[in-house]
Amino acid sequence: MLDRLQIVKQRFDEVSDLIIQPDVIADQKRWVALNKEYKDLKALADKRDEYVNILGNIAEAKEIIADGSDPEMTDMAKLQLDEASSRLPELEEEIKFMLIPKDPEDAKNVMVEIRAGTGGDEASIFAGDLYRMYTKYCEGRGWRTSVVDMNEGTAGGFKEVIFEVTGEDVYGTLKFEAGVHRVQRVPQTETQGRVHTSAATVMVLPEAEEFDVQIDMNDVRIDYFCSSGPGGQSVNTTKSAVRLTHIPTGLVAQCQDEKSQHKNKDKALTVLRSRLYEMELAKKQEEDAAKRSSQVSSGDRSAKIRTYNYPQGRVTDHRINMNIYDLPNFMNGDIQKMIDEIQLVNNTEKLKEASEVF
Template identity: 45%
Template structure:
């Protein structure tokens, strides 16, 4: 690796150790803004520092092994030569991984996210496909150790969903899922098909970064219309007999969000407001992307939510 890069990595390790000390400082602990900022920076650079420390260990091991090459014992010398080759291969792989880890990330990548899944063309089969997508994302989230919450849902008659909104909480959620936004298409024989014909159905997926409460743009309460209504579906007598569900309309943009998953009206309102902030920020981000694309006179894909990003072809197993 180049000396300039190694010097930058050394500075990164120094900063990591400095942050560790700051996070245990009572003055910083008592200052919520500083503590959150330092914690985020610490979390962001920790994976890179771990790779640097592993690299240092490999270089140390390599030095020890090279020292064994002067041994008079032929077996030890042969074993050292084999281990040196293995160690050098591991070092090359690690340095490649380290360079990838140093690629700058978008500020939103580390945030939690909302996933909106809506059935598109295809009737009942589209609703069933939406259900399959929901299960896919839930299983993936579980494999990553992320937590999930259902913000709102509208179930289809034959199973699946007309629409569902999930909140996924964890580290690097938005960065891992943001490219799932777009149209998902499935080609298969539906459970509702009696003649064995292959149908094509589609769903749309939108992934939006959760907005940090401390960084949220203030929304004037005059710009909001808040309606309460009785929740529908399962949830017990209490849910269905009280106006606990919340619908919030942002008048300037026309954005509408609903939440009815909690029995508490206050909790539903808090969740709905969090989703509304995410939608507003996402709309602003999309507008900025569209401007950049227009100036360059070419679309790069990430600014167009309607772009089909994946086809699930069941008959051909791909």
């Protein structure tokens, strides 16, 4: 472990020197990337310093105890040895977690797509509830959300809503929200008080940069049409909405949120690029899943991952068998506890895989 930590220390020192160089500061993109790397490496470098210090304390204490010439120093050394020895295993586990290679996708922004499933109007209302839950959560994290496209339900909510989330480590936090979300409750339209089950599908796509996915615009059909829904006087009169169809794959992306045709085209292109990128990522995730029996999926849109039971005030995540009996606050965006537990299970699995390295 010390050898790996020494490599981290060398890179940390290198990055520390680079970020103060005038030519690096002038290159804003490179400077931002190096600052993020500096932040990640500093946490590990600090742990490395603590680890080296504890190993030194253990060696020193053992020497004093072995000498035994000064009873008072020997007693102090025994206390120091006990304290350092009890901290060492805990610190080693912390370092192992930190040394697990991060998924390079985790730092990306995302496109979140929520679609009403089975359940008619109630499914659309539930899709709207999920949209509100996620936007509230993002707001609490200081992330910015922006609607790309929406198709409102006839009784409220959305048949489909697509929104962009930008911030720090967004994909790494939200990727496990992908899948089928199921709700059990009495719909407002139900006259006899019966509980109905409805569903909505959530997709979380890492936002792809141009260098991630190259799109030949000769393979893309572009259609312009009038926006629908709220949006001002230009709605239904100006063909500002844009629909892009990727002919080789049949993937379609559209945007009608902006008044500008050009901005809508840019947003639709971002969605299309992310969907193409997600197709390739899904293939890789399937290959990775074949190598291990992970109970936490981060992309299977057909997997039923969570149930929201209103009569019992309970949220159940089926992947980790976790129940939270605080449904109102959960639906108001207080979902961090569930996300933390899912990430913990996933990280534990990764640690088992990497254990032979240490």
